[in-house]
Amino acid sequence: MKLPIYMDYHATTPVDPRVLEAMLPFFNSHFGNPASRNHSFGWEAEEAVERARKQVADLIGANPKEVIFTSGATEANNLAIKGVAEMYREKGNHIITCVTEHKAVIDTCKKLEKQGARVTYLPVQKDGRISLEDLRAAITEKTILITIMTANNEIGVLQPIEEIGAIAKEKGILFHTDAVQAVGKVPFDVNKAKADLVSMSAHKMYGPKGVGALYVRRRNPRVLLAEQISGGGHERGMRSGTLNVPGIVGFGKAAELCRLDMSADTERLSKLRDRLNEKLHKNLDEIYINGSQEHRLPHNLNISFAYVEGESLLMGINDVAVSSGSACTSASLEPSYVLKALGAGDDLAHSSIRFGLGRWTTEEEVDYVVDKLTSVVRRLREMSPLYEMVKEGVDLSKMQWVTH
Amino acid sequence: MAYSDKVIDHYENPRNVGSLAKDDANVGTGLVGAPECGDVMKLQVKVNPETGVIDDAKFKTFGCGSAIASSSLATEWLKGKTVEQALAIKNTDIVAELSLPPVKIHCSVLAEDAIKAAIADYKKKQDEQKTGAAAGDTHAQPTA
Numbered sequence: 146m147k148l149p150i151y152m153d154y155h156a157t158t159p160v161d162p163r164v165l166e167a168m169l170p171f172f173n174s175h176f177g178n179p180a181s182r183n184h185s186f187g188w189e190a191e192e193a194v195e196r197a198r199k200q201v202a203d204l205i206g207a208n209p210k211e212v213i214f215t216s217g218a219t220e221a222n223n224l225a226i227k228g229v230a231e232m233y234r235e236k237g238n239h240i241i242t243c244v245t246e247h248k249a250v251i252d253t254c255k256k257l258e259k260q261g262a263r264v265t266y267l268p269v270q271k272d273g274r275i276s277l278e279d280l281r282a283a284i285t286e287k288t289i290l291i292t293i294m295t296a297n298n299e300i301g302v303l304q305p306i307e308e309i310g311a312i313a314k315e316k317g318i319l320f321h322t323d324a325v326q327a328v329g330k331v332p333f334d335v336n337k338a339k340a341d342l343v344s345m346s347a348h349k350m351y352g353p354k355g356v357g358a359l360y361v362r363r364r365n366p367r368v369l370l371a372e373q374i375s376g377g378g379h380e381r382g383m384r385s386g387t388l389n390v391p392g393i394v395g396f397g398k399a400a401e402l403c404r405l406d407m408s409a410d411t412e413r414l415s416k417l418r419d420r421l422n423e424k425l426h427k428n429l430d431e432i433y434i435n436g437s438q439e440h441r442l443p444h445n446l447n448i449s450f451a452y453v454e455g456e457s458l459l460m461g462i463n464d465v466a467v468s469s470g471s472a473c474t475s476a477s478l479e480p481s482y483v484l485k486a487l488g489a490g491d492d493l494a495h496s497s498i499r500f501g502l503g504r505w506t507t508e509e510e511v512d513y514v515v516d517k518l519t520s521v522v523r524r525l526r527e528m529s530p531l532y533e534m535v536k537e538g539v540d541l542s543k544m545q546w547v548t549h
Numbered sequence: 550m551a552y553s554d555k556v557i558d559h560y561e562n563p564r565n566v567g568s569l570a571k572d573d574a575n576v577g578t579g580l581v582g583a584p585e586c587g588d589v590m591k592l593q594v595k596v597n598p599e600t601g602v603i604d605d606a607k608f609k610t611f612g613c614g615s616a617i618a619s620s621s622l623a624t625e626w627l628k629g630k631t632v633e634q635a636l637a638i639k640n641t642d643i644v645a646e647l648s649l650p651p652v653k654i655h656c657s658v659l660a661e662d663a664i665k666a667a668i669a670d671y672k673k674k675q676d677e678q679k680t681g682a683a684a685g686d687t688h689a690q691p692t693a
Contacts, residue, residue, distance in 0.1 A: 491584075495587040547580070
């Protein structure tokens with residue numbers, strides 16, 4: 146087993162060697178610009194891009210013409226939300242999203258609010274999912290877009306997107322979903338989800354960084370978007386700029402591999418994830434899973450280790466790469482807004498660790514992580530005043546804390 | 550976040566982790582911070598009432614590595630100091646010793662607060678003991 150161990154697959158994934166192999170020729174020998182319509186260099190590149198477009202479309206049950214390549218999912222989210230807000234301005238100015246969305250969605254909505262749009266941020270329930278009643282209640286005559294993520298990047302919780310899609314369809318509102326964490330990992334079909342716009346990213350599915358896509362429905366309804374990057378009218382006029390051919394080829398190959406390997410990967414990873422969870426629960430008391438266990442990505446686990454602070458925990462397992470919702474690990478010095486939204490209390494957000502398993506995670510690695518974490522949590526609890534107080538029978542929630 | 554060698558050393562080999570008898574009249578306990586803010590420090594001193602010198606110091610900390618290191622270092626510094634000398638310890642001394650980056654300065658502030666709180670608790674106990682003894686005397690007089 147090689148150290149350090151990577152268990153942060155929600156942040157990014159390594160490029161699969163088969164993906165890299167597919168990409169390499171497009172850096173030099175097949176370097177053409179797909180927009181060059183009058184020579185073989187261009188044709189060759191265009192053919193490769195169209196093959197990749199089909200590979201991505203096949204993964205989500207779409208028509209290749211509905212796939213718009215972008216620089217990544219952040220751009221795809223921006224294009225979807227700003228593009229709809231601008232294009233459908235006459236129809237309305239109200240957008241519905243949710244508090245646990247990725248910042249690429251939340252910050253985009255905030256910017257639109259400054260420009261006069263009205264945005265409803267739906268709360269989530271304890272399990273991390275929105276309530277469909279809340280969604281229905283939030284819809285107004287001015288609502289033009291519902292944007293709710295398929296799977297959350299921190300807690301791996303799957304939103305009821307098929308039900309959300311059905312409500313949007315019934316009301317004649319466009320439905321966008323940021324499906325970055327879900328596509329390639331769990332079955333996703335644009336028609337089952339009744340999604341009109343879907344954001345995806347290559348580097349979350351063993352493809353390269355710097356490339357993503359937006360699915361834009363062409364029929365029933367035909368979705369129109371105001372372009373956010375102008376210049377040349379590439380990608381059906383929705384996203385100008387010379388295509389990142391090697392990246393797109395890699396994205397296509399990665400999508401194909403995910404489609405072919407999905408059921409085997411899911412089965413293997415959910416077993417490993419469950420092993421990690423069960424062993425940790427066997428070794429340690431007072432650990433809590435954040436978010437729904439039932440509606441969850443198979444490779445995600447997010448656990449709070451009560452009375453131990455997340456950054457100090459990460460410091461103790463410095464040969465394991467994971468993330469924490471602790472304030473100390475974020476630039477903002479605020480604990481995770483996703484965990485706060487679950488209503489479990491900030492103290493549990495500070496104590497949380499996100500495990501993201503992936504294609505190269507082994508059972509041996511899982512066991513190593515369990516052993517290491519167990520000993521570090523025990524050691525840190527021995528020096529935790531909170532753990533001591535609880536063991537003495539003090540109710541921490543009733544304490545008067547001296548804060549700054 | 551890159552940690553200084555001293556922070557790592559205190560995190561891996563914390564000095565004086567533990568608890569002193571908090572009901573002992575010669576023990577002062579400081580508990581500062583809050584769980585929802587991500588750091589809580591408990592720092593205790595045991596003072597020799599004759600000399601006013603801190604004989605022993607212990608800590609327990611819920612917090613990041615820098616918070617653990619700040620409180621561990623504080624206990625190291627407290628031992629052998631008089632109460633007055635202990636009150637002169639500044640958070641900036643801790644920042645300098647541990648090479649804490651700006652985002653971790655609050656850890657050193659918390660450690661200074663914990664020292665002050667522990668000593669205030671000790672002084673309060675001593676005063677209570679004196680007034681308690683004095684009150685006992687006044688009660689004693691009429692019956693005598």
